Amino acid sequence: MPEIPATPSRRDIFAVAWPLGMKAMMMHGIIAIDAYLVSSLGEPALAAMGLAGAIGALLLGFQFAFSSASQIRIAQAFGSGETVPLKTGFYIGLLINLILALLGIIAVLLFGGMVLRAFAHTPWIAEQAQSYLLVFLAMVVLEAFSHAFTSLFNGSGKTTMAFYSQLISIPVNIGVSIVLIHGLYGFPAMGVTGAAVGTAVAAFARAAYLAVMFWRITGGYLTVQGWRNNSFVEATKRHLRFALPIATTFCSVTITTAVCAFLFAKMSVNEFAAITLIMPWIHVAGVFAICWAQATGIIVAQLLGGHTPPAALDAFLSRAWRVIFVSSMAVSLMYLAVCLSSGWIYSELQDETRAALMSFLPILLVLPYPKGSNAICGNTLRAGGDTVYVMNIFLTSQWLFRIPLTALFILYWDLSVTWVFALLLAEELVKFPAFHLRLYKRKWQAGGMSD
Structure with a gap:
């Protein structure tokens, strides 16, 4: 009977899992922190942030859905030991994220104000929500890059990179938000919009850290010649064929949660x-x-x-x-x-x-x-x-x-x-x-x- 080759141990799985878990916990924490910081401005301010945040979360959710698929493709490429599939998976994932960000920005600019005014209880809430959302769009673009970097690192087993990026972004988010919400140290008091600026600055810090680590580890794959399937277009088609069912699953979960929440009410x-x-x-x-x-x-x-x-x-x-x-x-x-x-x-x-x-x-x-x-x-x-x-x-x-x-x-x-x-x-x-x-x-x- 042939000997079974050694495979990763439980400790190896834990080494991949714990940074994913801590990152997820901190993502939940960011939402709680932003709500806590804005709560001092009163319930209308919280309502404005919650309304704008719901739209922002939907935009980021689409990126996360496709990035989850890219992560699996990159993990397969990493296991093969070939660099060309790694490069291909990363750049296709980045392209998809940027297209989703662009489509989201266009949708918000065309319809965001109308949607916010329809659901806001007062014109002030709608105005503040729109101001928050317009600043939040910068985070949508920055997270397009961060999600691509994170997919590459997670798929390659380097899950601590995304965890460390959150360790950087959370204190930046708290510090900048406190200063700009209340207008400390001579800065203008921006209220709800200040929280959005803090989130965007934190997203920049996170993306910058991940970009530096990406360049140090891969050099941007500039020396790697060619694309998987001998064509970037063909590789993109196959990537999308693989990614669409996964993205559909994640989007369905998000929509189901929202529908059930309305029914619970x-x-x-x-x-x-x-x-x-x-x-x-x-x-x-x-x-x-x-x-x-x-x-x-x-x-x-x-x-x-x-x-x-x-x-x-x-x-x-x-x-x-x-x-x-x-x-x-x-x-x-x-x-x-x-x-x-x-x-x-x-x-x-x-x-x-x-x-x-x-x-x-x-x-x-x-x-x-x-x-x-x-x-x-x-x-x-x-x-x-x-x-x-x-x-x-x-x-x-x-x-x-x-x-x-x-x-x-x-x-x-x-x-x-x-x-x-x-x-x-x-x-x-x-x-x-x-x-x-x-x-x-x-x-x-x-x-x-x-x-």
Whole structure:
């Protein structure tokens, strides 16, 4: 029986995963920090920032979606040991990001003011939101570069680069925002717009750091001749064919979250408050498990690019799965602690709201296990090029299952918030057999750099 080649260990996966997790945590922190800094200006200022931020997040979300696909392509190229595919993946990813940024800027300039005025409660809020958004567009352009650099570094296993860039940008964001919001040290008091300037300056610092590291490590690939598939145009077509299903999946998740949020608002105030309070905990507590799955996908793509034998791939995934099971246990315990201490954390909650939070506990104790296992499957299948199948699972579970049932439960059947919340678990259970059966067929093991 042939010996199974050595594959990355759990420590190797952790080395890729922890910077991804810390970066994700800090991204959530940036949103909280900006809201905290603007909160001193009053609720109307917060409303203006939130309204403009929703549009800005949508623009950045499209870039993130396509960058996630570029990251997998680059991981495959890195595993192959060839430089031309690395160069090709980076520059195609950058081109796509810049085109998306340009389209976003055009859309905002043409329709942004109209949308903001339609949803703002007062003309002042609309004016402040538009001012914030126009400055935020600079960040959209800068993040086009940062996302491209991050995709290259993450796909090459250098996930600490993006983490370090956040360590630079966060203090810059806080410092500049405080000065410009309140007009300290002789600077003008710009209010809400000052927060946007602080975010843009921080984005510049992040992009500059990543650009310097990119140049030091690669030299811009100026000495590398040629393109993958012998043509930049042909390589772009194939890149887009691979990327579109992944981007569609991420965009669908974003839109689904927004639709469900509008539906949740139709519940009673206490029920809506309960589900609003628990959702951030779900995102934060699940960060490590999701990032572990992402790191697993990156390494699988590298292994496929290097033509690793199927037996070695199976051994690697077994190690990754054992850790996701342990992390799911930790997440369950964290949910238990949050629910049991909700009376202390949220001391001013009404009894009905606290009872709703406690009713979520049985669901939360189970949710991390199928969610984590599905994440491993999804990232592995994407790494193997099975992107359309993964997209179909998400679209089906979201648009043919979760959203229709959420609407029925809330608008027609008037079920309790516990039943509505249970659909989070039900969606993962619906995806579970489709993901795992596809993975066990092992067709993804033929992926990698085949095209």
